[in-house]
Amino acid sequence: MGVIKQGYVIRSTGSWYTVYQPNGETIECRLRGRYRLKGVRTTNPIAVGDEVSFQMEPERDTGVITHIHERKNFIIRRATKLSSAAHIIAANLDQAVLIATIAEPHTTTGFIDRFLVTAEAYHIPAIVVFNKIDIYNTTQMDRLSNLKKTYQDIGYQVIQVSALKKINLDVFESLLKDKRSLLSGHSGVGKSALVNAIDPDLDLKTGLISSLTRKGRHTTTFAEMFHLRFGGWIIDTPGINEFGLYDFEPEILAQRFPEMRQLMDQCRFANCTHRHEPDCAVRNALEKGEIAEFRYKNYLHMLTTDF
Ligand SMILES: Nc1nc2c(ncn2[C@@H]2O[C@H](COP(=O)(O)OP(=O)(O)OP(=O)(O)O)[C@@H](O)[C@H]2O)c(=O)[nH]1
Numbered sequence: 001m002g003v004i005k006q007g008y009v010i011r012s013t014g015s016w017y018t019v020y021q022p023n024g025e026t027i028e029c030r031l032r033g034r035y036r037l038k039g040v041r042t043t044n045p046i047a048v049g050d051e052v053s054f055q056m057e058p059e060r061d062t063g064v065i066t067h068i069h070e071r072k073n074f075i076i077r078r079a080t081k082l083s084s085a086a087h088i089i090a091a092n093l094d095q096a097v098l099i100a101t102i103a104e105p106h107t108t109t110g111f112i113d114r115f116l117v118t119a120e121a122y123h124i125p126a127i128v129v130f131n132k133i134d135i136y137n138t139t140q141m142d143r144l145s146n147l148k149k150t151y152q153d154i155g156y157q158v159i160q161v162s163a164l165k166k167i168n169l170d171v172f173e174s175l176l177k178d179k180r181s182l183l184s185g186h187s188g189v190g191k192s193a194l195v196n197a198i199d200p201d202l203d204l205k206t207g208l209i210s211s212l213t214r215k216g217r218h219t220t221t222f223a224e225m226f227h228l229r230f231g232g233w234i235i236d237t238p239g240i241n242e243f244g245l246y247d248f249e250p251e252i253l254a255q256r257f258p259e260m261r262q263l264m265d266q267c268r269f270a271n272c273t274h275r276h277e278p279d280c281a282v283r284n285a286l287e288k289g290e291i292a293e294f295r296y297k298n299y300l301h302m303l304t305t306d307f
Pocket residue numbers: 131132133134135161162163164165185186187188189190191192193194205206207208209216217218219220221237238239240
């Protein structure tokens with residue numbers, strides 16, 4: 001076997017990984033041996049964004065991955081609701097961007113909050129982008145501004161865009177410039193359409209929303225990382241229905257809600273779950289309207305269903 005080369009995984013289709021080298025060339029590689037993340041059962045040993053070492057196979061134009069470099073970070077979700085296995089969505093990220101929509105399809109705050117909690121758990125800055133603002137009616141626009149205000153008050157960056165009508169795309173572009181960003185969200189929210197809108201060279205496949213279910217039909221089928229012409233990398237992923245929390249202790253869930261985290265040390269009990277305990281700073285703030293009721297409800301829901 002020849003010299004050891006380095007690169008990062010920009011696409012994984014199961015048994016083959018496309019590895020991008022610093023000179024811009026890509027090589028199809030296979031994995032030799034078994035790789036596992038310590039203490040975590042994963043359905044995929046290598047994820048998009050992983051930095052790897054590889055060697056070319058003798059007399060072939062394919063390579064063999066010999067080493068996975070330590071990950072700066074990664075974002076993981078439960079493979080399926082009933083499974084204890086985890087799926088690594090992507091590794092070595094600068095930020096995670098949730099594409100949400102108020103209509104066609106509707107993204108619930110439960111889904112948004114699970115995404116944000118996951119990003120908090122892995123210390124990855126999260127941004128929420130509401131797409132398709134061109135189709136919202138006045139009620140939906142009101143809902144959008146309420147959500148936007150709530151999340152911005154907590155400290156998240158939130159923007160509203162339209163891939164179709166090219167609204168606010170300069171803002172979207174400036175958020176992505178020179179960073180490695182994961183794009184996530186339900187199928188049909190316009191993840192691929194947004195990437196195309198800011199970098200038409202990429203020409204990703206976009207899908208039709210089924211008129212029956214008002215949902216997408218998984219046009220993107222595996223995660224793939226693309227270089228943006230204005231600088232930076234973007235990871236387009238297939239739409240997900242659920243963001244199952246992985247490996248969480250109920251005691252620390254509230255810490256993943258920034259507005260609760262900053263009040264928790266004022267609760268009477270150090271192990272307060274903010275449900276029924278007396279002198280709870282979180283519930284006091286809730287009663288004063290300083291914490292959004294829907295966020296608190298989503299917290300309770302996660303506490304009772306995810307553990
Ligand atoms: N009206 C409107 N439609 C949009 C907008 N952005 C995307 N769409 C449409 O929504 C549909 C789904 O877009 P995609 O980009 O394929 O969605 P996706 O999130 O990549 O979906 P998956 O790959 O299945 O996860 C397509 O028909 C797009 O044309 C928008 O801003 N406004």
